[in-house]
Amino acid sequence: MSRSFLELLAVHEEADELFLRHQEALLSLDIQSAMSILGRYEGKLLAHMRDEEALLLPVYQARTKDVPGGPLELFLGEHRKMRGFIEEFHATLAQLCAQDGSTLKRSVIGLLDRQCMYKHLVEHHNLREKNILYPWLDRITSEEERAELLVRCGHPSETA
Ligand SMILES: [Fe+2]
Ligand SMILES: [Fe+2]
Numbered sequence: 001m002s003r004s005f006l007e008l009l010a011v012h013e014e015a016d017e018l019f020l021r022h023q024e025a026l027l028s029l030d031i032q033s034a035m036s037i038l039g040r041y042e043g044k045l046l047a048h049m050r051d052e053e054a055l056l057l058p059v060y061q062a063r064t065k066d067v068p069g070g071p072l073e074l075f076l077g078e079h080r081k082m083r084g085f086i087e088e089f090h091a092t093l094a095q096l097c098a099q100d101g102s103t104l105k106r107s108v109i110g111l112l113d114r115q116c117m118y119k120h121l122v123e124h125h126n127l128r129e130k131n132i133l134y135p136w137l138d139r140i141t142s143e144e145e146r147a148e149l150l151v152r153c154g155h156p157s158e159t160a
Contacts, residue, residue, distance in 0.1 A: 003146045005056070005134035007155055011048050012126045015041060019122075023115065026108050035093050042086050049079045051153040052129075056137060059149070063140040070132040078125040085118040 018041040025034035053076070061072045092111050099107055141149065150156070 002143065003150055005137045005146065005150070006130065007150060008048075008134060008153065009126075009130055011044070011155070012129075015044050015048070016122075018044060019119075023112065026112065029104060029108065031093060031096050031104075035090075035097075038086070038089060038093065042090075045082070045086070047154070049082070052133075053079065055149055055152055056133070059141065059145075060133060060137055064136055067132060067136060069128065070136065074128070075125075075133065078121065078128075081121055082118070082125065085114070085121070088114065089118075 018037060022034055022037040022041055025031075025037055057072060057075060060070075064070075089111065092107070092114070096104060096107050096111070137149075138146065
């Protein structure tokens with residue numbers, strides 16, 4: 001069976017689901033739980049971005065030239081912005097721990113507003129990978145390379 005880097009879209013979906021659970025906890029004003037789910041989300045996201053930066057983007061950069069809408073710097077810049085947002089969310093949550101009542105509720109609204117911007121960023125980034133990075137990687141790698149790279153990205157088989 002032929003492998004495709006589009007299988008990695010499952011990682012994006014799992015991460016999106018965790019982020020929604022984090023936001024559900026925020027809505028319930030359960031800050032401890034929101035913090036712990038954000039930590040799990042961050043672990044998954046950072047591992048995935050590390051794989052892309054260490055294993056996939058170097059292959060993409062070496063074997064493509066002037067792909068419209070897909071310069072390397074754009075992918076790396078979006079990763080950098082995403083990491084920055086996550087750090088900001090951790091810092092905000094640390095402040096929320098000391099709040100209650102109306103103050104806490106308004107802080108949560110402020111955090112959700114920031115997270116709305118973050119979610120737009122992630123949505124654009126994931127679309128760019130779905131439409132540009134992953135299809136190009138499929139084009140420029142052999143079947144054996146795809147299988148090996150996907151295993152190294154923690155994605156051993158299509159059903160995993
Ligand atoms: Fe990415
Ligand atoms: Fe990705």
